[in-house]
Amino acid sequence: MKIEIIKTQQPMEKPTSERLGFGQHFTDHMFLMDYKRDIGWHNARIVPFGPLEMHPAATVLHYGSEIFEGLKAYRTKEGKVQLFRADENMKRLNRSAERLCLPTIPVEDSLEALQAFVDLERDWVPEADGTSLYLRPFMFGNDPFLGVHTILNATFVIIASPSGAYYKEGIAPTKIMIESEDVRAVRGGTGYAKCGGNYAASARAQERAEQKGYTQVMWLDGVERKYIEEVGTSNVLFKIGGKIVTPELNGSILSGITRLSAIQILRDKGYEVIERPITVDELKAAIQDGSLEEAWACGTAAVVSPIGVIGFEGDDYTINNNEIGPVTQWLYDSLTGIQWGRLEDKHGWIREV
Numbered sequence: 001m002k003i004e005i006i007k008t009q010q011p012m013e014k015p016t017s018e019r020l021g022f023g024q025h026f027t028d029h030m031f032l033m034d035y036k037r038d039i040g041w042h043n044a045r046i047v048p049f050g051p052l053e054m055h056p057a058a059t060v061l062h063y064g065s066e067i068f069e070g071l072k073a074y075r076t077k078e079g080k081v082q083l084f085r086a087d088e089n090m091k092r093l094n095r096s097a098e099r100l101c102l103p104t105i106p107v108e109d110s111l112e113a114l115q116a117f118v119d120l121e122r123d124w125v126p127e128a129d130g131t132s133l134y135l136r137p138f139m140f141g142n143d144p145f146l147g148v149h150t151i152l153n154a155t156f157v158i159i160a161s162p163s164g165a166y167y168k169e170g171i172a173p174t175k176i177m178i179e180s181e182d183v184r185a186v187r188g189g190t191g192y193a194k195c196g197g198n199y200a201a202s203a204r205a206q207e208r209a210e211q212k213g214y215t216q217v218m219w220l221d222g223v224e225r226k227y228i229e230e231v232g233t234s235n236v237l238f239k240i241g242g243k244i245v246t247p248e249l250n251g252s253i254l255s256g257i258t259r260l261s262a263i264q265i266l267r268d269k270g271y272e273v274i275e276r277p278i279t280v281d282e283l284k285a286a287i288q289d290g291s292l293e294e295a296w297a298c299g300t301a302a303v304v305s306p307i308g309v310i311g312f313e314g315d316d317y318t319i320n321n322n323e324i325g326p327v328t329q330w331l332y333d334s335l336t337g338i339q340w341g342r343l344e345d346k347h348g349w350i351r352e353v
């Protein structure tokens with residue numbers, strides 16, 4: 001793939017590591033590529049970061065045709081820059097595209113774009129402990145007319161944001177509320193696709209949970225409202241009676257790459273990991289009889305986020321004395337160890353830029 005590069009004439013000043021936060025600062029450039037039905041993907045380019053010009057009738061603004069990915073570039077202590085399972089992100093982007101009738105991109109091309117872009121922005125990958133360059137590839141339908149129709153034009157963009165350590169004062173257990181009114185997704189819908197619309201549908205429950213003093217909601221299935229699906233925008237795993245259990249991918253759950261990797265290394269370590277439906281009643285019973293040993297959420301941003309309290313129908317249930325459990329801690333250390341190059345990458349998950 002030919003990528004044209006136009007470098008900025010005004011490089012920005014890089015924020016210090018204390019000021020990074022999440023998703024607030026952006027790098028000097030962005031990657032762009034256009035799609036037209038009759039010619040396919042074309043005009044791959046890296047240009048100075050700036051606003052996108054859009055037709056006011058653009059499909060995405062009216063019908064929500066948007067998908068995205070989220071991954072990080074990590075700086076190792078030797079100064080190398082590396083990506084973690086980026087091929088999985090690009091495969092998932094295509095699964096999302098297929099669901100929303102957006103065009104797919106050959107994985108070797110989207111990976112090449114990502115590599116070329118991160119290579120150009122490599123000085124933006126911060127080096128302080130726990131910091132990273134967050135990468136946000138996204139695609140949207142971009143036809144300049146209002147009729148509801150097959151998408152003929154689309155745009156693929158990658159932007160990057162240097163981000164601070166997720167845990168500044170060490171890992172802290174969170175307070176989660178089981179949401180019994182709103183649902184995030186249903187089977188047959190777009191739950192397994194990483195699309196902006198799912199986030200729009202989640203916002204109200206998230207706001208309500210925050211008002212009640214919880215960090216995140218725990219989503220239930222959209223049909224029976226009895227099976228656990230996800231926590232906020234993360235997958236969820238439990239340790240019950242010595243075994244690891246996590247909801248099985250049923251079409252409405254997003255297949256997280258952190259979840260996938262957690263399952264793999266837990267199995268390598270000898271744990272039995274079971275993917276199956278888990279009901280709220282089972283969870284309540286396991287908390288009450290003490291067999292629920294640990295619970296944690298899994299996603300790229302936090303990697304692993306222990307759950308200390310679960311709120312349900314007005315009652316709060318405490319897990320593991322509201323402390324981080326040994327498996328949760330081990331998983332956090334193992335995954336972040338591979339990502340930042342402190343531990344051996346036995347599975348070929350790392351790609352150096």
Ligand SMILES: *Cc1c(COP(=O)(O)O)cnc(C)c1O
Pocket residue numbers: 070194230232233234235254255256257258259298299300301
């Ligand atoms: C992105 C996302 C996740 C986590 O996926 P990772 O690949 O691990 O970052 C989980 N659930 C939802 C709804 C998501 O959007």
